Amino acid sequence: MSDGLDSLVVIFTEFYYWVTVVFMFLIHVGFCVYEVGASRRKNIQHTLMKNTLVIPLVTITFFFFGWWIYFAFPAFPLMGGFIDAPHAVPWSELMGTHMGGAITVQTESLNAADHGWWARINGVFWAAFLLFSWTTASIISGAVIERVKTQAFVIIAVLVGSCTWIIDAAWGWSWNGWMVQLWGFHDAYASSVVHGIAGGSALGVLCVLGPRLGKFAADGTPRDIPQNNPWFVTVGLFLIYTGFWGFYAACNIPIIDFNGPLVLANGNEPFFTATNIYLTPTSLSAITFNFLMSLSGGLLAGYVLSKGDAFWSYSGGLAGVITASAGNDLYHPVEAMIIAMVGVWVAYKLHYWVERRFKLDDAVGAVAVHGYAGFFGTVVAGFMLWGYPSNIAGADSLGWFGNVDGVAAINPLGNFLGAVLMFWGLGFLPCWIVAKILNGLGWLRVPREVELAGLDTHDYGDAFPYFPYRDTAMEEIDRQLAKGQG
Amino acid sequence: MSTNVESWGDLANTGAIYPFPGIEWILVLVAVLIWLAWHCWQIRSENAEYDAALRHYREVGLDKALDHRGNHDAMVEKH
Numbered sequence: 110m111s112d113g114l115d116s117l118v119v120i121f122t123e124f125y126y127w128v129t130v131v132f133m134f135l136i137h138v139g140f141c142v143y144e145v146g147a148s149r150r151k152n153i154q155h156t157l158m159k160n161t162l163v164i165p166l167v168t169i170t171f172f173f174f175g176w177w178i179y180f181a182f183p184a185f186p187l188m189g190g191f192i193d194a195p196h197a198v199p200w201s202e203l204m205g206t207h208m209g210g211a212i213t214v215q216t217e218s219l220n221a222a223d224h225g226w227w228a229r230i231n232g233v234f235w236a237a238f239l240l241f242s243w244t245t246a247s248i249i250s251g252a253v254i255e256r257v258k259t260q261a262f263v264i265i266a267v268l269v270g271s272c273t274w275i276i277d278a279a280w281g282w283s284w285n286g287w288m289v290q291l292w293g294f295h296d297a298y299a300s301s302v303v304h305g306i307a308g309g310s311a312l313g314v315l316c317v318l319g320p321r322l323g324k325f326a327a328d329g330t331p332r333d334i335p336q337n338n339p340w341f342v343t344v345g346l347f348l349i350y351t352g353f354w355g356f357y358a359a360c361n362i363p364i365i366d367f368n369g370p371l372v373l374a375n376g377n378e379p380f381f382t383a384t385n386i387y388l389t390p391t392s393l394s395a396i397t398f399n400f401l402m403s404l405s406g407g408l409l410a411g412y413v414l415s416k417g418d419a420f421w422s423y424s425g426g427l428a429g430v431i432t433a434s435a436g437n438d439l440y441h442p443v444e445a446m447i448i449a450m451v452g453v454w455v456a457y458k459l460h461y462w463v464e465r466r467f468k469l470d471d472a473v474g475a476v477a478v479h480g481y482a483g484f485f486g487t488v489v490a491g492f493m494l495w496g497y498p499s500n501i502a503g504a505d506s507l508g509w510f511g512n513v514d515g516v517a518a519i520n521p522l523g524n525f526l527g528a529v530l531m532f533w534g535l536g537f538l539p540c541w542i543v544a545k546i547l548n549g550l551g552w553l554r555v556p557r558e559v560e561l562a563g564l565d566t567h568d569y570g571d572a573f574p575y576f577p578y579r580d581t582a583m584e585e586i587d588r589q590l591a592k593g594q595g
Numbered sequence: 596m597s598t599n600v601e602s603w604g605d606l607a608n609t610g611a612i613y614p615f616p617g618i619e620w621i622l623v624l625v626a627v628l629i630w631l632a633w634h635c636w637q638i639r640s641e642n643a644e645y646d647a648a649l650r651h652y653r654e655v656g657l658d659k660a661l662d663h664r665g666n667h668d669a670m671v672e673k674h
Contacts, residue, residue, distance in 0.1 A: 169630055173623070199626075200619035202611040211610030224610075258645075260638045552638065558652045559645050562660045584661075591657040 118364055119229050125363040126233035132355025133240035135348045137164065140247040143345025144254055146338040147473050149583070151563025152255045153337065153572040159259045160250040163243050166263050167270035171239045173199050175271035179238060182279035183286040195219050196227040197235075203227045204235075237359040238275070241303055244356070246270035248307035249540075251473035253314055255321050256560050261547045268543055269310045273535045277306055281527050284388045284500050288530075290516075292523030293499040293508050297385045298360050298396070298434035300486035301531040308480015309536020311471065317544035318553060320470030322560055323586040331464050334472075335581050339419055346423040350404065353430060357396050357437075360386055372501055387500045391438035402442040403433035406449035414457045424474055425453040428482040432456075435483075435490035435524070439497065448489055456482040480536075484528045491524025499523075561587050 141160050148156040167175075180194030196203040196219060209228035219227075246266035253262060281288035282302040288294040296302050325331055336342055362384045368377040372388050382390050407429015408422055415421030430437075432452025433445040440448070460477035463469050471477065497519045499508075508517025517523070547553040555564060565572060600612050610616075652660040 166630075166633075169626060173627060173630070199623045202616065202619065205611055205619070206613045207611050208606050208609040210606070210608040258641060260634070260641050263637070264634070552642075556645055556649055558657050558660070559648050561657065562648070562652060588658065588661055591661055 119226060122363055123229045123233050126230070126237045126359060129355040129359035130233065130236045130240055133237070133244075133352050133359060134355075136240065136352030136356065137243050137247060139345045139348030139350075139352060140244075140250065141345070142348060143342050144251050144473065146341025146343075146345060147251065147336045148254050149334065149563070150337045150572060150578070151565055153565060154569040155259070155564035156254050159254075159257070159262050160247055162259065162263050163246045163250065163266045163270065166267055167242050167246050168239060170267045170271035171235070171242050171275075172204070173271075175242060175275045176204075176235050176238065178272065178275045179279050179283070182276055183283050185287075187291060188287040196223070196231055203231050207231075238278070240359070241278075241299070241356070242270040242274060245274040245303050245307045245310075248304070248475050248479045249311040249314060252311040252471045252475040253318055254472045255564065256554055257314075257318060258552055258555055261544070261553045264547065264552075265310070265314060265540060265543060268539060269307065269536075273310070273539050274303065274306050277531045277535045278302055281531070282386055284386070284502060288523075288527050289387060289500050290507055291509050292526060293510055293517035293519045294523050294527040295387070295490055295494055295497070295499050295519040296435040296487050296524070296527065297387070297391070297438035298357055300431055300433075300435035300483040300490070301528045304431045304434070304479035304483030305487060305528055306531045306536040308476045308478075308483060309532035310540040312469075312476045312480060313537040313540030313542075314544045315469055315471060315476070316541055317548050320468060321472070322557065322590050323583060324470045325468055329465075329468060331468075331470075332583075332586070334583055336420070343419050343423050346427060349427060350430075353427075354400070357400055358393065361391065361393065361396070362386070362388070363393075385438045389438075389498065389501060395439075396437055398442040399433060399437040399440050399445040400430060402446040403429045403437065403449035405429075406446035407432070407453045410450040410453040411457070414454060421457065421474075424478050425457070428453045428456045428478040431479060432482045432486035432489070435487045436494050439494055444493065448486065448493070452482045452485050452489075455485045480532060484532050487528040487531075488521070488525050491519065491521035494519040495521060558591075561591050 137160075141157055144156050144160055145153050177194055177197045177199070180197045181191040183192060185191055195201055198204070203224070207224075207228040209225035246269050249265060249269060250262060278286075280286045281294045281296060282299065283289070286294075321334065323332065324334060364381055365371060365384055365388070366379045367373060367382050367384070367390060368375050368380050372384070383392050385391050404426050408426040410429065411422040411425015414425065429449030429452060432455075433440060433449045436448075437445055456474075456477040459481045460471065460474050463476070464471070469476075495518070496511075496513060498514045498516045499519045500516050502516070508520075508523075510520045510522045511518040544553060554560075599616060600609065603609075
């Protein structure tokens with residue numbers, strides 16, 4: 110890197126992604142705090158450690174194969190085979206400390222200039238995607254608390270965090286992904302790419318795992334299992350909001366010459382801008398407007414729907430952002446707000462309908478807040494952004510559902526199919542199958558007696574040894590269940 | 596020498612600067628084995644933990660275990 114402007118762009122980009130990673134760390138802190146608050150006292154430490162293990166296990170497996178999947182899979186299977194990605198295989202020199210010179214792995218897809226770029230960007234870009242991976246796995250963690258074995262959860266976390274979500278990112282969240290090129294799929298801030306697939310994955314596991322003991326009365330009526338610390342739950346959600354800023358920023362490319370060789374290559378005067386992951390233009394200012402307006406819309410709707418319940422008001426804020434995220438690179442702020450409000454209504458109503466109808470115990474509403482809101486938001490973006498160019502590098506008339514300016518146009522059918530593929534195809538189905546296998550091996554759910562006594566107390570000890578217990582109605586229900594009643 | 600770096604005088608032509616370049620395959624293989632071994636250990640350890648808990652609860656009765664919040668020491672002392 111000897112040219113001044115090029116060097117500045119590269120090093121600014123490196124620093125930019127590094128900052129996003131630090132912010133996004135708060136998402137995982139938030140999830141841990143939130144789940145600890147939502148679980149009962151007898152399960153706190155198990156809940157904490159289960160989600161904490163996402164960090165090391167998804168990190169190392171994302172190093173082993175997750176990063177390679179993102180670059181290798183965009184064309185596979187509908188537009189070709191795997192793409193050569195020599196900078197992203199774990200044994201690449203560029204996956205370590207590197208100054209960009211002394212090329213030893215030059216290939217057709219990796220020239221000297223690429224070496225200079227990836228030597229600086231590879232680690233921070235990898236980490237930005239990795240933090241999305243943690244988030245995707247962590248979303249499932251909350252849904253399954255208080256009865257899942259750690260061994261099963263961490264296997265599912267690796268499956269989703271380092272395999273399935275990054276496949277959907279390669280297909281639908283990269284400028285050259287086949288879903289983008291053929292279907293005109295658009296999901297700028299990952300309504301389905303992260304949240305839809307995580308919600309679908311959680312649903313697949315829950316269908317096999319079953320509800321917590323005592324969650325449903327003998328007549329099928331759902332019971333509210335009290336959280337041990339509602340204040341922790343809300344602080345956790347606040348931390349997730351904070352980390353979400355980093356998530357939004359990390360979804361952008363911060364500075365690029367839009368007319369230059371990496372984007373349009375049209376020979377016009379340089380025009381520097383931020384872009385989304387599809388290399389189509391947006392700005393930090395735009396997404397800041399829309400993040401805050403969708404958060405506000407979601408909070409207002411959540412407050413009204415739940416009549417001021419803290420858990421659902423805060424969850425509404427999160428679901429609001431998730432709903433609007435698919436189009437928050439382009440929406441007007443008021444559009445973002447209204448879409449968020451409708452999305453929260455859909456997620457809230459569906460959560461309780463599914464709970465009553467299918468006896469599904471989603472302990473923290475993860476399937477609703479992430480899955481239903483993400484799915485709905487992706488479909489809405491297909492209508493709202495109908496006719497925009499979905500990317501910058503498609504071949505003429507490539508799009509199955511319409512083209513504009515030589516590339517596939519964003520359209521309702523493409524986004525609907527994408528939402529279905531991510532929620533059901535890459536989310537629900539693989540996790541349901543793996544959960545079935547784990548269940549068959551006896552690795553999925555803790556024994557009934559352990560669940561009743563608590564996942565902590567036999568081994569970890571009481572999380573609050575200096576504070577006396579106070580029974581709630583659930584402890585009496587546990588005693589009845591222990592006697593084979595209730 | 597553990598590394599091919601002997602000077603910082605020509606960074607433009609410097610590549611990998613971590614120790615022992617060229618053994619990346621071996622490092623990755625070792626890391627994958629550590630990862631798989633960790634899962635094996637964790638599965639055995641967690642299942643053994645639940646088995647031990649079940650033995651205690653069946654010994655003292657689940658109702659007693661619930662009275663003492665599953666705490667082994669308290670159950671052993673009082674029963």
